[in-house]
Amino acid sequence: MSEFTPLRSVLYMPSSNERALEKAKSIACDGLILDLEDAVAPDAKPAAREAAAAAAASGDYGRRTVTIRVNGIGTEWHDADIVAAAEAGPAAIVVPKVNSAAEVQQLVAAMEKAGAPDHTRLWAMVETPIAILSALEIAQASDRLGAFVLGTNDLVKELYAEHVPGRAPLLPSLHTALLAGRAAGIAVIDGVYNNVKDSEGFLAECEQGRQMGFDGKTLIHPGQVEGANAAFAPSEAAVEDAQGLIQAFEDGKGSGVVTYNGKMVENLHVESARRTLQIHEAISALRG
Numbered sequence: 094m095s096e097f098t099p100l101r102s103v104l105y106m107p108s109s110n111e112r113a114l115e116k117a118k119s120i121a122c123d124g125l126i127l128d129l130e131d132a133v134a135p136d137a138k139p140a141a142r143e144a145a146a147a148a149a150a151s152g153d154y155g156r157r158t159v160t161i162r163v164n165g166i167g168t169e170w171h172d173a174d175i176v177a178a179a180e181a182g183p184a185a186i187v188v189p190k191v192n193s194a195a196e197v198q199q200l201v202a203a204m205e206k207a208g209a210p211d212h213t214r215l216w217a218m219v220e221t222p223i224a225i226l227s228a229l230e231i232a233q234a235s236d237r238l239g240a241f242v243l244g245t246n247d248l249v250k251e252l253y254a255e256h257v258p259g260r261a262p263l264l265p266s267l268h269t270a271l272l273a274g275r276a277a278g279i280a281v282i283d284g285v286y287n288n289v290k291d292s293e294g295f296l297a298e299c300e301q302g303r304q305m306g307f308d309g310k311t312l313i314h315p316g317q318v319e320g321a322n323a324a325f326a327p328s329e330a331a332v333e334d335a336q337g338l339i340q341a342f343e344d345g346k347g348s349g350v351v352t353y354n355g356k357m358v359e360n361l362h363v364e365s366a367r368r369t370l371q372i373h374e375a376i377s378a379l380r381g
């Protein structure tokens with residue numbers, strides 16, 4: 094069995110929306126973020142907290158990686174959110190606007206004090222200029238940290254930038270978060286695409302995210318799941334290419350370098366091809 098957990102499609106949903114919580118049990122996303130932050134109005138937060146904790150503890154979401162996004166450090170809801178989420182024991186607690194290694198350590202201490210089980214990781218949202226500039230120290234701050242989640246709406250706001258096709262204003266931030274996440278060996282999940290009616294723009298952004306190296310994309314609508322699942326899975330051609338490349342290298346019988354389809358193949362290419370096959374097998378096992 095593969096140890097790789099696909100995170101191609103990670104769907105946010107307001108925890109105050111009972112219909113969405115129910116619907117999510119049959120949506121083919123790899124992960125769910127039960128939101129208590131931006132998608133929930135202040136008056137609805139206590140009830141949403143209870144609903145998110147009950148959903149995460151229910152076991153009703155099958156193979157999906159279920160997480161809870163709490164309100165940020167310093168808000169009036171944060172402490173109670175952490176306690177409720179830790180007791181529910183989701184796959185991860187997602188914390189918005191994490192800005193330093195000290196905050197990661199403070200969050201881990203709070204999770205552990207509240208009795209979070211070992212399997213509950215911390216996912217840090219990187220969505221402010223200071224978080225991007227401190228990305229490596231945040232990524233390396235604790236073994237509990239399992240992922241960076243990009244918050245591209247907050248980043249655009251804080252940078253006084255604009256949402257444009259191709260995301261040129263965001264690329265330095267996206268690359269910095271990826272570099273830090275890869276250096277620390279954690280997952281890195283891309284930000285959301287706000288226009289749920291624009292499938293062409295959404296698919297282009299998924300393609301860009303995969304090419305950059307993201308593990309998957311956060312989503313806001315069930316209609317975005319299929320596209321993200323396809324974009325972040327190795328294509329049939331990529332799987333065939335990986336198999337052929339590994340075979341060609343093995344046929345080279347210990348030679349350090351061979352060619353496959355006219356291209357140079359060294360051990361590092363074999364490692365990438367093996368990773369492609371590992372991802373493909375993990376995704377195939379979901380269907381099986």
Ligand SMILES: CC(C)(COP(=O)(O)OP(=O)(O)OC[C@H]1O[C@@H](n2cnc3c(N)ncnc32)[C@H](O)[C@@H]1OP(=O)(O)O)[C@@H](O)C(=O)NCCC(=O)NCCSC(=O)C[C@H](O)C(=O)O
Nearest residue numbers: 105106107112113116128131132244245246247313314315
């Ligand atoms: C964006 C939406 C408000 C659109 O909602 P709606 O108009 O109701 O959509 P539809 O009518 O097309 O919905 C069809 C059915 O699908 C269900 N649905 C919709 N969205 C979700 C969802 N996210 N999860 C599960 N189910 C969903 C509807 O209930 C309909 O079901 P049915 O009636 O049975 O047919 C809405 O999609 C929405 O609220 N999306 C999530 C918004 C959210 O969570 N935002 C916060 C996270 S984004 C963010 O903050 C990122 C970061 O911090 C940053 O800075 O970038």
Ligand SMILES: [Mg+2]
Nearest residue numbers: 220244246247
């Ligand atoms: Mg945000």
